[in-house]
Amino acid sequence: MRTPIRSRGEQAGRPHSGLERLGWLGRRLSERLAHPTQVVSSVLLRLLRNPTSALGLLLLFCFTLVALLAPILAPPEPDRSPYDMPQSQIMRPFQPPAGEDSYMPTPSPPSPDHILGTSQDQYDIFYGLVWGTRTAFRLGILVIFSTLLIGITVGAVSAYAGGWVDELIQRGVEIFLVFPFLVTTMVLTAILGKGINNIILAFIIFGWAFYARLIRGEVLHVKENNYVEAARAIGASGRHIIMRHLLPNAVYPVLVLASLDIGSIVLAAAALSFLGLGTPGYADWGGMINMARSWIIQSHGETLAYWYTFVYPGVAITLFVLGWNLLGDAVRDISDPRLRRGRG
């Protein structure tokens, strides 16, 4: 996970000239829909009015659409997991050596049967892109959900309990924060065994500490507010304070911001499967680029002949991460003034 370097005091999204039209559309939309009472919709409208975040939303909307419509766009073969890319029946022109399967190893260019071509061993690239979108969302959401669950629990307990419990938990958190994320999860995945699910597991094991620290800082900050003291003074129960004050004011903002880290999580996971730690034949962008790599690099002179094996998944993952980053920058700018104080 790339540690998000947040810009301070920066207002994202001054109109990029080319995107201004998009922003204008957003403004028109927002004029029709404005409901000042609803926080969510007002934030959404602010995001739509800003051209860069509107572009981010548009990108993510497209990816969501592709993920939802995956079974229609690229119907999976019956009797096999839809996440396993189907191999086209292009066989080798000669008998393969014993122990090797009979699929032609050389990628084949785009054709009516395979509109984006096939990769090494005749995996259909279009199919991989479509189901790879689902893989990306599934992976990102699973990791964020689990790390947040652990992070919120540990962080809230630590902040609420205080004293030596807090001290003990915080030192533990610090130990987990010392490990460089990508390198450590690479090693842990190797130990657990190659595969997407083990990448997810490794990310959860070393990802929660970051959020635990964030949540703790937020809860400590909110706890000092007058309204919490006032609630305590009028005899509100601990449960009431946690549910009505600490959760909405400390946890939900972090929840929103953390969900925007999905982009960097997917990127880190793609890096690991690019290194060869993913599931072979699984519809995932990093793994597809791993397959393409040798065809791009080792075929000197013919390098561009196999461009389609690399360019399509490369563009897909870059746009996916870009979408989350653009949206994330804008949301952080909207919520930052309050959040930043809590971190100091």
Add this chain to the structure above:
Amino acid sequence: MIAYIIRRLLFLPVLLFGASLVLFGMIQLISPYTRLGLYVTSPVQLKGGREAMDRMLVKYGLTDPPQVRYGRWINSIVHLNFGWSETANSTVLKAFRHRFPATAELALYTFPLIIWLSIWLGVRAALQHNRWFDQLTRLFSTSGYAIPSFVLGILLLMVFYGLLGKQLAGGPFAGWFEPGRLSQHFINVTSEPSYHWYTGMITVDALLNGRLDVFWNGLGHLILPVITLATVSIAGLLRVMRSSMLETLHQDYVRTARAKGLPEQAVIYKHARRNALIPMATLIVYLVIGLLGGVVITETVFGYPGIGQWAAQAALQLDIPAVLFFLTFSTFSVVFADLLIDLLYPILDPRVRLS
């Protein structure tokens, strides 16, 4: 402040102990047979099949209780015995000594480039706030932060090695953007007995040997990996530098400096930029963390024989001693970079010293 530093130093052994426990916990997930590799120092010992391995399990105490094994593991680390690496086909320490200079050379060019370029771009973007240069750097940082380094690396290889490679052949830039550290011809040159390896860094050694042609070729091989490794970090750091610079430009002391009639250059570089650099220092740790991961990916993309490529290979082939060593090395680097920044911070920012 001094109390804080003392607390930090006192916590250091606890931190390292905790980290070693996490590492030890990770090793326990592997079967004892695979773990034998940690204690084997020569492949000859592994001959003799399953029974020999069973005997070795007992001999090396892999059937002992965990706390005993933990103590023994720490003991071997203290004595710099990291075991045998299958992928490198030598002891871990020897392989590390052999491969580290390549990575160090990569870092030697990447680190200053990142620092210099992100500061320079960040300051200029802040001075040109919202004008075309600012917009351009914003575009660069947004796209540089979104494109995964392995995609960027392969893209660069496609263009410079694939497309340009043939045109460059025979010219002054022949063999420049090839994967690896040197072209074949120069690998032969450097393995002649008359060629001395002083540091293991090709560009440095070439100059010490007075071989400009080797230097030129080695430099050409470094360009694409350095760009790939540096882009993400520059993209992130320049934004921090930009907003930090924007913030300082609005400070009272900058206004005072202007009011007392200092030339604009002095205001910007002596007053504003120096203070804007302070938040950058805290990010060096993240830079180290980012580079550790980046080195693994970049070296794999470019077939560059450093410790990152070795670590990736070792992870794929479950070469546990090598992988553990790399992780221990990385974690130590992060801990000490973090400590160093904490110690340097009061020097950089006098306000911290006072509080």
